[in-house]
Amino acid sequence: MLHHEELRAALVGTRFANHLHHFLTIDSTNSALIAAAAKGAPEGTVYVADEQTAGRGRGGHNWHSAPDDGLYLSVLVKPSLRLREALWLSLATGLAAKAAIHTAACINVDLRWPNDLLIGKQKLGGILVETSAGSGNDAPLHYAVIGIGINLNHTSFPEELYPLATSVRLVTGNPQNRQSVLITLLRALDRELTLLEEANAPNANGEQESVLDRFAKASEWVHGRRVGVPEQGGYTGTTAGLDSRGFLLVDADDGTRRTVLSGGVRDLI
Amino acid sequence: MDQKDLKELQELVEFLKASGIAEFEMERPDLKVGLKFVGTAAPSSGIDAAQLAALMSASRGSAPAVTPMAAAPVAAAAAPAAPAADPHEGAHIVKSPIVGTFYASPSPDAPAFVQEGDTVSVGKVLCIVEAMKLMNEIESDAAGKIVKVFVTPGQPVEYGQPLFAIK
Numbered sequence: 001m002l003h004h005e006e007l008r009a010a011l012v013g014t015r016f017a018n019h020l021h022h023f024l025t026i027d028s029t030n031s032a033l034i035a036a037a038a039k040g041a042p043e044g045t046v047y048v049a050d051e052q053t054a055g056r057g058r059g060g061h062n063w064h065s066a067p068d069d070g071l072y073l074s075v076l077v078k079p080s081l082r083l084r085e086a087l088w089l090s091l092a093t094g095l096a097a098k099a100a101i102h103t104a105a106c107i108n109v110d111l112r113w114p115n116d117l118l119i120g121k122q123k124l125g126g127i128l129v130e131t132s133a134g135s136g137n138d139a140p141l142h143y144a145v146i147g148i149g150i151n152l153n154h155t156s157f158p159e160e161l162y163p164l165a166t167s168v169r170l171v172t173g174n175p176q177n178r179q180s181v182l183i184t185l186l187r188a189l190d191r192e193l194t195l196l197e198e199a200n201a202p203n204a205n206g207e208q209e210s211v212l213d214r215f216a217k218a219s220e221w222v223h224g225r226r227v228g229v230p231e232q233g234g235y236t237g238t239t240a241g242l243d244s245r246g247f248l249l250v251d252a253d254d255g256t257r258r259t260v261l262s263g264g265v266r267d268l269i
Numbered sequence: 270m271d272q273k274d275l276k277e278l279q280e281l282v283e284f285l286k287a288s289g290i291a292e293f294e295m296e297r298p299d300l301k302v303g304l305k306f307v308g309t310a311a312p313s314s315g316i317d318a319a320q321l322a323a324l325m326s327a328s329r330g331s332a333p334a335v336t337p338m339a340a341a342p343v344a345a346a347a348a349p350a351a352p353a354a355d356p357h358e359g360a361h362i363v364k365s366p367i368v369g370t371f372y373a374s375p376s377p378d379a380p381a382f383v384q385e386g387d388t389v390s391v392g393k394v395l396c397i398v399e400a401m402k403l404m405n406e407i408e409s410d411a412a413g414k415i416v417k418v419f420v421t422p423g424q425p426v427e428y429g430q431p432l433f434a435i436k
Contacts, residue, residue: 083366083405084428090401114401129403135395135410137429139366142408231370232425245368246401261425262370262399 002048002179010183014190015044016075023047025067027054029074030128030147037076037132037143048073048182055149056128069154069167071178071185074147079193083133085200086141088246090114091215092192093127093146098218100185101125101150105168105176111219113239113248113265117150121267122166125150148185152176212242222248227265232258236268360434361411365426369400373422381422383433387415395433398426411435 117125151167
């Protein structure tokens, strides 16, 4: 159960306090919120659902969204960023989710670039960011819809997901309070968004540690990891840090250094 | 020159045109190219050296480093127009705002957002460019008819790379 008044009270002072919508069931929080954004929904709108019947991952993949066991939400944000800076929303959201899960359950989630939430080799959660932007070199971000799915209280998964997925409950042995994870997550996300805006403001002094540096420290995947990369025809190599734009570099086994642009990387073993 | 080289050269030409470059020369051990665009009226918006280098070394893993020529726009030559007139002259070029992967449709089995010949208005979604798992819907910054789609679905695109020509 989610207690709406308690939620609002706990989110006062963040951009998410006033536009929280709770659905018992929905096709996809991202799809619904994108449709609302196109009709002018305000910044800070949150769609949280007990169940998604057509939860989405990247590239048309489904997201298994069992009723009540997980946290499924999307937020609409309109930070003052150019699109190329807004790419870092992908990394910043992962950092927020990692911090929130650590606060709520005392477990250390690994971030697989750009934003898979892992425990060991198993996926605990995923993030899908969809934006609307103009074109051209300095295209402004119009809005971003950030979708987050976290497996909280699943005690089992469909057979095909079993080796790939886990939940906070399976890792800790304890049932999780969905409302408190939601509050912690939205507060962490609000903080990350503010940091990102401040770092990219015209008068930024560059003193804060960048999201790229923080991500590199928080992830076991940024340096020296053997990976397979499905894009560009597929290749294998060893990760070699992030470039200045936040893209993952891989020293490929053919001797070239490559940049992973879009999708993810996989463990080679 | 094989088919692959020819395709790369075509991409290079499109890129140079879109960047408003009037004259260009390059030399590699196996290939020498000289290009001159006659009557290019579009002002140079500067050239992305990284993109140029990427285009020129495409598919050649260890191609020698190439130093792009100075990007100062050369005054348009006054010579008579070449027979092959620029088919996109006067067209507005929609450029990619980020590095990423180009997709023409919202999902692999959905129809394309737009096709050549479609008329679009400002704000119409033209494509998705994906980077870092962000799916970015790119909106048109001009109204008119799509006269050319420069890229194919799944193709990596560079910052500033031409995606569409709209007239």
